[in-house]
Ligand SMILES: *[C@@H]1O[C@H](CO)[C@@H](O)[C@H](O)[C@H]1NC(C)=O
Ligand SMILES: *[C@@H]1O[C@H](CO)[C@@H](O)[C@H](O)[C@H]1NC(C)=O
Ligand SMILES: *[C@@H]1O[C@H](CO)[C@@H](O)[C@H](O)[C@H]1NC(C)=O
């Protein structure tokens with residue numbers, strides 16, 4: 001008996017919680033047929049699924065609303081609320097969504113949206129399954145960062161587009177990247193804009209526009225030649241997979257985009273829908289997939305809430321601002337649910353934004369749209385290209401096969417020369433040389449054809465800072481008149497910025513060659529050269545000055561006079577000639593047989609000896625240096641010496657790398 005009672009107590013709360021019929025409201029604009037069908041199909045699916053809401057059935061109440069009529073929509077929402085509903089889905093347009101949101105917020109009715117929204121904050125009763133633009137912009141930033149685009153052009157359509165691209169500008173605008181931003185005009189003819197882009201020789205384009213315009217823009221780009229092997233497009237529109245791009249798949253243009261939906265699940269759904277109705281869809285767009293997921297999310301949350309509290313649904317009136325007591329709990333349940341949907345993992349962060357989702361990175365290939373990698377929103381740099389290096393290599397080779405490439409080169413022995421022959425030669429046969437053989441071998445290995453074309457201005461390629469233009473082969477490459485250049489072209493920093501180089505087939509540096517200076521026979525007076533003429537003259541003057549000073553001082557002082565104690569006559573020593581002899585004797589470090597005795601003359605002599613000591617030592621040192629330096633001296637040691645002097649004349653080939661080296665060097 002006790003056991004039975006317990007059983008009844010355990011079972012009863014589960015059984016009676018939810019009403020049997022739960023009504024949900026959907027607001028759709030005219031033309032949103034597929035969204036509405038997806039909404040109904042999702043409800044149908046849930047009602048047939050015994051694991052979700054097993055004891056209740058969902059009923060839909062769909063209202064068609066006009067685009068800009070907010071009075072009409074308020075009225076319809078109020079009448080929906082009056083009939084007692086558990087949630088409101090839609091609408092798509094931002095003009096009307098605001099009203100619906102404020103009403104739902106007041107009445108605490110869950111509001112589920114599946115539209116792009118620019119706002120940073122979400123209202124408390126709102127769950128939006130569309131990923132936030134900031135997260136989507138980060139995917140763009142990461143991919144462009146991964147590719148390392150140095151320059152690119154952004155084409156956007158409207159104000160929403162500006163919001164989406166502002167992360168790109170913020171990230172790449174501060175670095176050295178050059179970004180051009182252009183807006184699509186109102187007219188249907190985008191050719192003038194595209195022509196401007198073509199003239200700017202831009203290769204990388206980010207195209208942010210509505211789904212309906214993408215095909216037309218790409219078509220017009222193709223018409224004016226902006227869809228070649230050299231161009232890459234990044235199209236952040238999440239509906240890129242729904243567009244038929246088969247017209248562009250053989251052009252070799254690199255069209256990359258993102259996909260939020262899981263194609264395997266949506267394809268199953270398409271088959272299922274086609275089977276039990278005459279609905280024939282080729283693909284499901286992201287809005288349709290999102291509303292399908294939103295209904296599932298709501299049902300799951302309701303199912304979970306059902307296990308914890310008793311829920312009843314009551315009619316609410318817009319006039320007296322009643323609130324639904326379970327609204328917030330239901331919203332909170334939706335925010336903590338993690339489920340797999342058509343858009344992969346559906347999960348929210350604490351602010352109510354989609355998080356932890358995966359975007360497929362898709363690319364147009366010859367076989368159609370193909371997944372080449374994915375982007376993980378949780379990681380800081382979540383780009384992961386799953387294509388291996390080998391696959392990429394094979395793809396490039398397959399692309400090259402049977403293509404005819406234009407190869408530019410320059411006549412320069414022995415790399416490329418004209419063949420001498422008595423016959424008239426045509427095409428590639430006119431040329432021979434090392435690089436001609438090389439390109440021939442490469443073409444055999446990779447299976448492409450080529451046509452050799454001499455560069456019209458006979459220059460290798462140098463950058464003119466004034467005009468900002470290249471010449472020579474580099475210009476041919478940049479203006480896409482040639483596909484590759486093969487020549488004895490030096491890899492320089494400037495050229496590396498403009499074009500891509502392969503590994504060099506030869507390594508050379510700039511070297512200067514000149515004749516060794518011939519050694520001259522020594523001059524008769526070369527012993528004088530260690531000291532300059534001035535020094536010699538000063539020395540002679542000092543010699544004379546000291547001699548005279550000594551003579552005069554000796555005359556004045558009594559101590560230099562010989563003593564005549566015995567009265568005999570003794571010769572006076574400090575005559576002028578003797579003084580000069582004394583000075584020269586000490587200069588030559590030989591000494592003399594008489595020496596001064598008085599204090600004054602001794603001071604002069606001492607100073608002179610000190611002077612001679614310094615003089616002789618420096619002369620000896622200079623002489624030794626002079627003799628050795630003459631053997632080692634070389635006038636030019638490096639490029640700086642060469643550019644500093646004018647005695648030796650030198651030149652370089654115009655437009656070559658050596659010429660630009662010296663031009664930059666002298667600046
Ligand atoms: C497409 O463009 C990107 C960036 O420019 C490049 O990394 C990638 O290899 C290109 N893919 C193909 C198939 O050429
Ligand atoms: C299509 O519907 C029929 C019955 O209506 C069913 O037998 C068949 O399995 C369905 N096929 C698919 C692919 O759902
Ligand atoms: C759907 O349309 C495609 C062509 O657009 C056709 O091949 C296919 O048979 C159609 N399927 C149904 C069920 O009508």
Ligand SMILES: *[C@@H]1O[C@H](CO)[C@@H](O)[C@H](O)[C@H]1NC(C)=O
Pocket residue numbers: 358376377378379
């Ligand atoms: C995405 O990144 C997070 C964090 O690094 C990781 O836990 C998760 O497994 C990743 N998802 C996929 C599909 O790689």
Ligand SMILES: *[C@@H]1O[C@H](CO)[C@@H](O)[C@H](O)[C@H]1NC(C)=O
Pocket residue numbers: 384385386
């Ligand atoms: C990319 O994803 C693959 C699995 O799909 C994983 O093995 C690899 O480690 C990932 N690479 C990076 C750089 O995260």
Ligand SMILES: *[C@@H]1O[C@H](CO)[C@@H](O)[C@H](O)[C@H]1NC(C)=O
Pocket residue numbers: 401402
């Ligand atoms: C390239 O051309 C050859 C001969 O013209 C042909 O046999 C081969 O199938 C072509 N290859 C491709 C990939 O088109």
